[in-house]
Amino acid sequence: MARTRLTPERESELFAAVLDLLREVGYDALTMDAVAARTRSSKATLYRQWGSKPKLVVTALRHNKPVSLADVDTGSLRGDFHAVVNRSDDCQMEKDSALMRGLSHAVHDNPDLLQALRDLLVEPEMTGLETMLRRAVDRGELRPDHPALRYVPHMLIGALAARQFVDGRPVDRAFLLDYVDSVILPALGV
Amino acid sequence: MARTRLTPERESELFAAVLDLLREVGYDALTMDAVAARTRSSKATLYRQWGSKPKLVVTALRHNKPVSLADVDTGSLRGDFHAVVNRSDDCQMEKDSALMRGLSHAVHDNPDLLQALRDLLVEPEMTGLETMLRRAVDRGELRPDHPALRYVPHMLIGALAARQFVDGRPVDRAFLLDYVDSVILPALGV
Numbered sequence: 001m002a003r004t005r006l007t008p009e010r011e012s013e014l015f016a017a018v019l020d021l022l023r024e025v026g027y028d029a030l031t032m033d034a035v036a037a038r039t040r041s042s043k044a045t046l047y048r049q050w051g052s053k054p055k056l057v058v059t060a061l062r063h064n065k066p067v068s069l070a071d072v073d074t075g076s077l078r079g080d081f082h083a084v085v086n087r088s089d090d091c092q093m094e095k096d097s098a099l100m101r102g103l104s105h106a107v108h109d110n111p112d113l114l115q116a117l118r119d120l121l122v123e124p125e126m127t128g129l130e131t132m133l134r135r136a137v138d139r140g141e142l143r144p145d146h147p148a149l150r151y152v153p154h155m156l157i158g159a160l161a162a163r164q165f166v167d168g169r170p171v172d173r174a175f176l177l178d179y180v181d182s183v184i185l186p187a188l189g190v
Numbered sequence: 191m192a193r194t195r196l197t198p199e200r201e202s203e204l205f206a207a208v209l210d211l212l213r214e215v216g217y218d219a220l221t222m223d224a225v226a227a228r229t230r231s232s233k234a235t236l237y238r239q240w241g242s243k244p245k246l247v248v249t250a251l252r253h254n255k256p257v258s259l260a261d262v263d264t265g266s267l268r269g270d271f272h273a274v275v276n277r278s279d280d281c282q283m284e285k286d287s288a289l290m291r292g293l294s295h296a297v298h299d300n301p302d303l304l305q306a307l308r309d310l311l312v313e314p315e316m317t318g319l320e321t322m323l324r325r326a327v328d329r330g331e332l333r334p335d336h337p338a339l340r341y342v343p344h345m346l347i348g349a350l351a352a353r354q355f356v357d358g359r360p361v362d363r364a365f366l367l368d369y370v371d372s373v374i375l376p377a378l379g380v
Contacts, residue, residue, distance in 0.1 A: 101294070101295070101298060102295075104291070104294070104295070104351075104355075105291070105292075105294070105295035107355075108291060117355075118355075118358070122355065122356070126356070147368075147371070147372035147376075148372045148373050148376060148377075150372075151349075151369060151372055151373045153352055153356045154348045154349050154352040154353070154356060154369065154373070155345060155348055155373060156348070157348050157351055157352035157355065157356070158344045158345050158346070158347050158348015158349065158351065158352065159341075159344050159348065161347055161348065161351040161352075162343055162344040162347035162348065162351075163344070165294075165308075165312065165347065166312070166316075166343045166344060166347070168308070178337075179341060179344065181337070182337035182338045182340075182341060182377075183338050183341045183344070183345060183377045184377075186337075186338060186376065186377050186379065187338075187372075187373050187374075187376050187377035189376065
């Protein structure tokens with residue numbers, strides 16, 4: 001079947017509308033009908049281009065984070081982590097956290113959403129993170145068999161997940177930079 | 191107003207029924223009517239004893255975890271963390287994780303639930319954790335001004351929150367013990 005590609009501008013508009021809807025109504029109430037109405041496109045186009053609602057939602061999330069972790073290369077692991085934190089502003093971080101909170105609940109009722117998140121978002125970010133960490137190993141900053149290496153994602157997710165709960169405050173750059181310096185780098189022996 | 195106390199056995203039964211309902215239907219659908227029906231008690235009794243649904247739910251959760259972190263005292267920080275992990279079995283951990291996942295979503299729509307969780311569950315656990323860490327400082331295992339000290343809750347919550355997402359597997363004791371040894375103790379310089 002011939003696939004008519006959307007222009008990049010049209011695709012960006014469409015993804016932005018999907019994320020707006022996701023924030024407004026949540027994953028369960030976000031229907032392909034609502035996306036079609038909001039973006040003035042046909043449901044047939046949406047299904048042809050993205051296959052399913054979970055894939056469309058996760059592709060929209062992925063589009064929202066265009067810079068891969070693997071592209072950050074400052075010459076030191078500390079510099080790389082700080083660059084990753086600094087590429088988001090505080091307002092964007094709070095919006096992202098709100099999205100992730102909504103989705104982290106939805107995944108438990110939607111195995112296909114969990115699968116799409118893992119394939120399209122978690123796996124690429126993990127691969128990017130591994131590339132960043134491997135460069136630090138190659139530079140001699142980090143032992144290749146360090147036992148904390150496999151837990152860097154858990155440490156990062158902990159910072160994002162626990163901030164509101166523990167401290168009653170949203171995640172911001174100052175907190176994340178301090179967490180990198182106080183927890184992640186020392187745990188890695190850097 | 192005179193408060194007729196329930197017997198401890200009756201209270202335990204009632205809390206167990208609240209947690210069963212919470213797992214079955216989730217926080218939003220758990221009504222005081224449903225609790226009254228399931229436990230053959232009157233709504234008036236429930237409100238008189240616990241004041242509100244969020245307080246009843248959080249008190250039931252707290253009752254489920256009778257051992258305070260502060261009571262764990264093995265003589266070393268590593269021993270204390272391992273004792274905390276070992277006091278739950280794997281099946282109980284998975285049930286607790288499922289409860290916390292459901293509640294972590296509900297708190298965003300229910301500020302009174304968040305408040306009750308913070309007052310009745312998070313604060314006492316934090317205080318217990320601080321006591322455990324202070325003993326390690328007093329023994330000379332840990333520097334009192336160590337920058338990672340304030341982030342121990344974030345590291346712990348990260349392990350619980352990220353396991354399913356990152357590794358596609360539920361939290362179990364073997365994972366948590368390895369995380370304590372690989373991440374938490376090295377981050378603290380122990």
